Amino acid sequence: MxxxxxxxxxxxxxxxxxxxxxxxxxxxxxxxxxxxxxxxxxxxxxxxxxxxxxxxxxxxxxxxxxxxxxxxxxGARRSSWRDAAGFFTTSFPAAVYRLRHWWIPTAVLSLTVAALLAWWIAAHPEVQSTLGAPQDLREMTRPGGEYETYYSNHPAAAFAAQVWTNNAQAVALCLVLGSFLGVPVLWVLFENMLNLGAGLGLMSSAGRLDTFLGLLLPHGLLELTAVFVAAGIGLRLGWTVIDPGPRTRRIALAEEGRTALGVAVGLAAVLFVSGILEGFVTPSGLPTWARITIGIVAELAFLTYVYVLGGRAARAGETGDVTATDRAALLPTAA
Structure with a gap:
């Protein structure tokens, strides 16, 4: 030319x-x-x-x-409350539903690893000795010890905010670092499962597993689900780098990356609910069965939300990506 x-x-x-x-x-x-x-x-x-x-x-x-x-x-497009409502009723649940084949296996495998670690720690005193001095472990697991007072040592509102911030950071790491072939996501997952397995194993060896589960389940079901969703989608993003499918790698990464960022926003809201439960329900004076019931109801509500609203939106063609009008225009180029 x-x-x-x-x-x-x-x-x-x-x-x-x-x-x-x-x-x-x-x-x-x-x-x-x-x-x-x-x-x-x-x-x-x-x-x-x-x-x-x-x-x-x-x-x-x-x-x-x-x-x-x-x-x-x-015309200039302006965001509105309708956009926010559309995100939480359509885009976010559809993305979580569409990628369920990644985060559900991630959850199953992760919990299996945590259970094996818990059994290994509980059944082998020599392993427990590597985690801390015997007197320190007894202090942690005794009635009124660190595992119990952890949830009530700080004002509920401040504790809920701290928990929400920490969990949101873990979720963001899983989603953002997924593009590095998913390897950092596996490390974040392993650290979380190691902490969970250590708590289960130590409290089980002290004969207080029921107490630990009573403290974990009210908020932990929803919290762990959010982590598993983030990890699964992060792994999906990492796999896109390896196998973008029929799309070009650039387009595939752009689409999956935008979906991952949207999911990060949605999971921040989920973790906010989990933080409220951990700050106000877990350390409350409610009976254990009542606290666990609240946690189960919150978990079932989230899964119903994903499978009903998300499933309906996904079957209608929603992927969780931004709308076509918000995407960059693709110009044809000569080969």
Whole structure:
């Protein structure tokens, strides 16, 4: 492509488009039609330029023109409460439902690892000795020890906020680090399961497993589910790097990455509920059966939410990605 000839042939059209975009008054019908036509032609010019003669200065000018014209043609989009409602009733549950084949096996395998670690620690005193001095372990597991007072040593509101922040960070790590082939996600999962297995094993060896479960289940069911969802989706993102499927790797990563970020926002809300349970229900004076029942109800409510709303949205074609109007336009390029 002769760049000078190309600019001479189409420069007047770009200047006219620039003029129309600068108009402060409302465009007439004829001017609006002209704007649309010039926007379409300039988009084609930009595509040809990118594929044949990518001049940085000219490319920058046409990219700016196309972006401004697109905004003018389609209108500026403003977020609203309807968008938030649509996210929580459609996009988020659909993404979690669509990727259930990743996070459900992740949950099963993780809990299996935690159970094996708990049995290993409970059945082998020599392993327990590697976790701490005998007197320290007794202090942790005795009635009124550290495992019990952990949930009531701080004001409920401050504790709930701290728990929510810590769990949200763990979930964000799983989702963000998934693109590194999922390896960091496996490490985050193992650390969580090691802590869970150690608590189960130590309290079981002290004959106080029922007390530990009474403290864990009210908030832990929902909290662990959020972690497993994040880990599963993070692993899915890592697998996309290896096998993007029929999509190009760039497009596949963009789509799955946007979905993962959306899920991170949704899980922040889920963890907020879990933090409330951990801060106010777990250390409360309610009977153990009542606290556990509250935790089970919260877990069942989340799963019902995912499988009913999410399943319906997924079957309707929702993937959890942003809407088409919010995605970057893909320009055709020459092979």
């Amino acid at each position: 002769d760049l000078d000839v190309f600019v001479t042939a189409h420069g007047a059209e770009w200047d006219r488009l620039e003029t129309l975009l600068r108009r402060k008054r409302r465009l007439t019908g004829a001017e609006a039609d002209e704007l649309v036509a010039l926007y379409q032609r300039t988009t084609t010019h930009l595509s040809l330029l990118l594929s044949s003669a990518p001049d940085p200065a000219l490319t920058g000018r046409l990219t700016s023109l196309v972006a401004r014209a697109r905004s003018k043609v389609t």
